Amino acid sequence: KAGVTQTPRYLIKTRGQQVTLSCSPISGHRSVSWYQQTPGQGLQFLFEYFSETQRNKGNFPGRFSGRQFSNSRSEMNVSTLELGDSALYLCASSSGGQAGTGELFFGEGSRLTVL
């Protein structure tokens, strides 16, 4: 069974640009979550999508957005990049229904560097 796949794995952008990250969940998983990991702030929740609907949202500015497609694949977008957006962005998928299981399967992450 293939795991969670994130692309691209590494990318470098400059301030003011925008970036789109992609995530393919484990087959059959309808929940996809995104997390930002930085040395100073640790793992912080961005948002969760379940059956194409945003179910939860973290405390990030509106520059951070996401979506989920009918095949459960998800993308997140960050516009007007700032230096502080440099981080590892982790996608995770989960099985289960309306109630969360909390048992997330993480991808290896997309390492974003903003110069």
Place this chain on the structure above:
Amino acid sequence: DQQVKQNSPSLSVQEGRISILNCDYTNSMFDYFLWYKKYPAEGPTFLISISSIKDKNEDGRFTVFLNKSAKHLSLHIVPSQPGDSAVYFCAASVRAAGNKLTFGGGTRVLVKP
């Protein structure tokens, strides 16, 4: 406001001995708690979980204890093995709200052979 805290950033233990990792939380709405393990250059991997209706859950060498009145949970690894060397994160959620996890800052565990 850090709702989930791991006050020990690192822990060193001898192979074969017990590793005890601690985690405190402040939000009484949390009803599900989990531990994840993370190796360098990999995403976190789910380890073990516990519901707020229980005070202990065991899975092989890993046991999680929950003290709701103290808002404290701990992970025991017995016996510790060199392959357990990793960063461990505790996390908490409100299950009815989906899979929004609040993570602690992590504890780096080093198991010495």
